[in-house]
Amino acid sequence: xxxxxxxxxxxxxSYDLIRYPSYTHxxxxxxxxxxxxxxxxxxxxxxxxxxxxxxxxGNGANLIPMAWSLPRSEFVGxxxxxxxxxxxxxxxxxLGLTNIRLVAGSVTEVNSDWGSFDYIIAHGLYSWxxxxxxxxxxxxxxTNLTPHGIAFISYNAxxxxxxxxxxxxxxxxxxxxxxxxxxxxKQSLAFVRFLAxxxxxxxxxxxxxxxxxxxxxEHDAGHLYHDELGELxxxxxxxxFMEQTARHGLQxxxxxxxxxxxxxxxxxxxxTTLEQLGxxxxxxxxxxxxLKCRRFRQTLLCRGDALLSPGPLAKSVERFFISSAAExxxxxxxxxxGAHFFFESPKGAKVETDFALGQLALKVLQEIWPQPLxxxxxxxxxxxxxxxxxxxxxDQSIGRDRLREFLLQLYGAGIVAFRSELPRFVLxxxxxxxxxxxxxxxxxxxxxxxxxxxxxxxxEDEIGRQLLSWLDGNHDRSALVDKLWLxxxxxxxxxxxxxxxxAARRKIESDLEKNLLKLGRLGLLVN
Numbered sequence: 260x261x262x263x264x265x266x267x268x269x270x271x272x273s274y275d276l277i278r279y280p281s282y283t284h285x286x287x288x289x290x291x292x293x294x295x296x297x298x299x300x301x302x303x304x305x306x307x308x309x310x311x312x313x314x315x316x317g318n319g320a321n322l323i324p325m326a327w328s329l330p331r332s333e334f335v336g337x338x339x340x341x342x343x344x345x346x347x348x349x350x351x352x353x354l355g356l357t358n359i360r361l362v363a364g365s366v367t368e369v370n371s372d373w374g375s376f377d378y379i380i381a382h383g384l385y386s387w388x389x390x391x392x393x394x395x396x397x398x399x400x401x402t403n404l405t406p407h408g409i410a411f412i413s414y415n416a417x418x419x420x421x422x423x424x425x426x427x428x429x430x431x432x433x434x435x436x437x438x439x440x441x442x443x444x445k446q447s448l449a450f451v452r453f454l455a456x457x458x459x460x461x462x463x464x465x466x467x468x469x470x471x472x473x474x475x476x477e478h479d480a481g482h483l484y485h486d487e488l489g490e491l492x493x494x495x496x497x498x499x500f501m502e503q504t505a506r507h508g509l510q511x512x513x514x515x516x517x518x519x520x521x522x523x524x525x526x527x528x529x530x531t532t533l534e535q536l537g538x539x540x541x542x543x544x545x546x547x548x549x550l551k552c553r554r555f556r557q558t559l560l561c562r563g564d565a566l567l568s569p570g571p572l573a574k575s576v577e578r579f580f581i582s583s584a585a586e587x588x589x590x591x592x593x594x595x596x597g598a599h600f601f602f603e604s605p606k607g608a609k610v611e612t613d614f615a616l617g618q619l620a621l622k623v624l625q626e627i628w629p630q631p632l633x634x635x636x637x638x639x640x641x642x643x644x645x646x647x648x649x650x651x652x653x654d655q656s657i658g659r660d661r662l663r664e665f666l667l668q669l670y671g672a673g674i675v676a677f678r679s680e681l682p683r684f685v686l687x688x689x690x691x692x693x694x695x696x697x698x699x700x701x702x703x704x705x706x707x708x709x710x711x712x713x714x715x716x717x718x719e720d721e722i723g724r725q726l727l728s729w730l731d732g733n734h735d736r737s738a739l740v741d742k743l744w745l746x747x748x749x750x751x752x753x754x755x756x757x758x759x760x761x762a763a764r765r766k767i768e769s770d771l772e773k774n775l776l777k778l779g780r781l782g783l784l785v786n
């Protein structure tokens with residue numbers, strides 16, 4: 260991830276010396292950005308025919324899976340650290356992808372000759388570069404963004420950044436006499452462990468210090484060195500950031516995580532006061548930051564001349580594909596009209612409702628998870644389950660409107676997901692199961708792979724990684740069982756009870772089917 264800092268000898272950067280960890284960022288995926296745009300009245304380009312630019316692309320870990328999943332779109336990444344870019348280009352060569360280009364260079368080199376982009380991504384860059392580079396990032400968004408394009412810029416935010424910087428300042432003080440990267444990393448980790456272990460009482464400061472120290476101890480060396488010990492790390496108030504963007508003819512669209520704009524976690528009196536204080540969207544977001552002590556933002560921008568809705572358009576929900584992994588818990592007082600149902604997402608988001616059509620819609624989505632359904636089909640299936648209580652035509656119109664509002668509220672709570680286009684995945688494996696070449700490449704080289712939903716999946720067991728590497732669409736079930744049997748034998752892990760090899764192979768075959776079903780639900784199978 261490009262930070263434009265510390266040029267080393269032979270034009271190396273500190274990011275060549277100490278590698279920054281490369282991740283897939285689902286919140287930057289073009290379809291995710293397109294959904295937010297459509298909710299606020301923008302008409303962004305189809306993700307299947309778009310151009311995407313990533314500033315600070317690192318080794319392409321975020322951009323390369325996008326390029327495979329959206330083959331008719333074009334992707335360009337640039338990063339100052341040449342070695343990670345070279346690694347990314349080696350991966351591109353191995354995969355044979357031709358709709359993506361990774362460039363080693365400074366973002367200051369990007370100009371109008373690079374053309375227009377429908378989506379521009381600058382993740383983990385803005386707060387860590389000098390002011391002139393920040394201005395250049397915004398200038399690129401102004402110059403290279405299409406009329407309905409969307410720019411993603413993340414940055415450290417205030418007031419939460421004050422707390423983060425308090426511990427950062429302590430760490431910088433402790434390593435002030437150390438010049439080498441290795442020494443700074445080693446000494447800062449020892450110091451943070453000292454701080455964490457010292458907090459054995461329960462006052463507010465010590466609880467916070469222990470929690471924050473433990474968070475830092477989870478970072479790998481590259482993350483710690485470039486984020487916590489970086490030469491620059493400037494958090495901003497949201498209003499300060501928006502003042503900077505306005506100078507470049509850009510306006511606020513929303514947040515990449517839609518739920519971050521929601522106030523549903525607060526009681527009614529707080530929400531009422533928030534509406535009074537936040538007379539416009541910018542002020543409302545700033546006061547939300549005060550309430551949440553926000554320390555990090557992932558803000559979406561568009562051109563200042565684009566016409567936006569002042570609030571999310573519930574009617575836009577009709578244009579989306581909808582999915583939900585929420586589990587259902589029925590009120591113990593029995594199922595009856597008006598009974599309350601409780602739904603909880605895997606991440607702990609909860610909702611309680613007595614809206615019958617909404618309850619049925621969530622039941623439909625739970626049964627087919629992770630398959631998304633278009634709104635019209637979801638409405639039709641949920642209405643069909645109402646049975647004898649099926650509404651009149653007039654009531655159906657009211658039900659449609661209410662379901663749109665209901666789903667929008669659930670999107671803000673993290674209970675449902677919206678997509679503007681269907682992803683290229685299959686739930687059930689065919690005769691010759693296949694995963695993407697990106698996943699096979701990743702599985703052969705590490706524990707983390709990227710699903711077709713553009714989220715990371717950690718595959719910790721060696722057998723699972725081997726299986727993924729074999730799913731190239733050329734092996735049927737029998738061939739996969741043979742490979743698994745031979746692999747297990749090589750690891751002395753294949754045992755045939757009472758020398759019954761056919762029974763042992765049947766067990767492998769049964770486990771294979773279970774694993775293929777699991778892979779399908781994780782979005783790791785493709786046509």
